Amino acid sequence: xxxxxxxxxxxxxxxxxxxxxxxxxxxxxxxxxxxxxxxxxxxxxxxxxxxxxxxxxxxxxxxxxxxxxxxxxxxxxxxxxxxxxxxxxxxxxxxxxxxxxxxxxxxxxxxxxxxxxxxxxxxxxxxxxxxxxxxxxxx
Numbered sequence: 001x002x003x004x005x006x007x008x009x010x011x012x013x014x015x016x017x018x019x020x021x022x023x024x025x026x027x028x029x030x031x032x033x034x035x036x037x038x039x040x041x042x043x044x045x046x047x048x049x050x051x052x053x054x055x056x057x058x059x060x061x062x063x064x065x066x067x068x069x070x071x072x073x074x075x076x077x078x079x080x081x082x083x084x085x086x087x088x089x090x091x092x093x094x095x096x097x098x099x100x101x102x103x104x105x106x107x108x109x110x111x112x113x114x115x116x117x118x119x120x121x122x123x124x125x126x127x128x129x130x131x132x133x134x135x136x137x138x139x
Contacts, residue, residue: 001119001137003029008090009133010081012097012105014070016126017077020133031130039076074101078108085113093117096133098124 009020009031017036024030074097084090093113097105099122109117125133 002026003094003118003134003137004092007092007094007118008034009094009096010077011126011128011133012074012077012095012101013124013126014073014098014101017073018126020130029134031133033130037080039073039080070101071104074104075108078105078113082108082110082113085116086110091116094119094121094137096121096123096125096137098122 003022004026005022005024007022007029009022011018011020017039019034019036020031021034022029023032081093085093093116095102095105095117097120102120102122119137121137123136125136128136
């Protein structure tokens with residue numbers, strides 16, 4: 001996959017959000033870290049499914065709180081990405097997120113953000129270096 005100069009990379013999981021920009025060339029990308037905002041997860045309705053509320057055998061409350069925290073974090077990241085796209089701060093984006101987070105993100109995509117997405121990669125790559133991320137994308 002060719003990665004145009006200036007492409008942004010959002011790496012997301014239930015607890016982490018990392019942002020990179022391709023400072024290299026299209027054929028030889030060099031990812032550099034970009035500062036991410038301190039996001040306050042406030043959308044605690046995110047990720048709630050009907051069966052969670054009415055289950056005959058409710059899940060462990062601690063597990064349920066953890067799932068809510070993760071979904072709220074992912075929703076907050078997506079809303080920030082939406083804003084960046086709508087304010088024309090990014091025009092090319094690659095989203096790399098674990099499958100669960102990616103599914104939650106898709107629920108919150110704005111059409112403007114969808115138009116900027118070059119690729120979605122359902123992998124957990126948070127905490128990896130730029131070269132490791134590029135190698136994983138090419139694998």
